[in-house]
Amino acid sequence: MASTIRVRAIAADGNVEVQSLIRHPMDSGFMKNDKGQIIPAHFIQTVTFETKGKIVFTAFWGPAISKDPYLKFSYQGGAKGDPLTISWTDNEGMSDTLTTKVA
């Protein structure tokens, strides 16, 4: 299956700017389907970004985040060519991970 993670990390002036998009339904548990049944809550709980053994960003999410969530942040001290690993896990125990290189 194709990765659920799209990421772009660009180094400039000692900073790395990261943008990512994760494919996930982020069901809040409050919506109903066509048949009027509640769609169970299904959402990402944690997202981490790690480079060279160090976590540079962690997000704790709840059911109020929109579908296919987008993230943007930057961290100091990164450089072009560094590996950057993104991982998420959700409330149903599903997860995905992807490693990219800082451009």
Place this chain on the structure above:
Amino acid sequence: MAARLAAAAVLAASLLSVAAAPAGQEAGGQAPGGQATVDPAADAAAMRAYFHTRFPALSLRDYADGPYALDAGMRKQLQDLMQFPPTTFALEDGAKRFAETFGDGATYATCFPGIGQGIAQDYPRFDAKRGGVETLAMAVNDCRAAHHAAPLPVDGEAMADLLAQIGKLSDGKPMAVTVPDDPHARAVYARGRAVFDDAKRGTVGMSCADCHVAGAGPGPDRATRAPALGITAGFPAYSTGAGRMLTAEARIAGCDRGLHVAPYAGMAADHLAIAYYLAAVSRGVPVAAPGVRP
């Protein structure tokens, strides 16, 4: 039999005479039966001139960005968003779906001229066979029907993905919706224009034009209102608020709800007529779909 053949010959002759009309000529002048004068080309020129005078700095392409065209702060937001557009997944899926093969071996490309590259600018169009407005979504479902595939829900995700992809394949093509010389087509166009200009729409009692022509720009509620010119060129558009893609018709219905229009028979047809009118007066504005909206 002979009578039918004769009738067919008359019909063919009348079709020929339509086809033989000078290129570029469009429905214009007084419609039979004393209907309102309909001159879409003149309406389009007037619409463009009006906005050019009001916002001389804007290019035609800018109008495809809707409210973002008129607000520098919002425009910056859009530029950030577009570095990593929320339409990314819809386009990935749309490209796959568009390449799908039906049970009989055909693909969407076989249904559309130019294998579907550059068709969005011609929609919505008047379809004489259907006897009304045909949206791109309807054309997609017609294609499916022709190849024995079940129709897709018009407001569903699969359709949105396909419309996004077809929009992308038409990126930059100037909108080219024209009104054929057909009394029914002219009537639909006139209806769309009349509803858009209806000064007493809904219990709010305003017109679409109050906000999107005279009131284009920041409103008293601080929401920026998109200019009517090119207002559908970025559709379908991903609404970050709704968390999904909206078609132009769905967006129009949304504003109609805002006007507190009580549902009536023919409401959906009116929304199609408005979409048709808006596309026809926006000719020349480049397609920039799928757009991204607040």
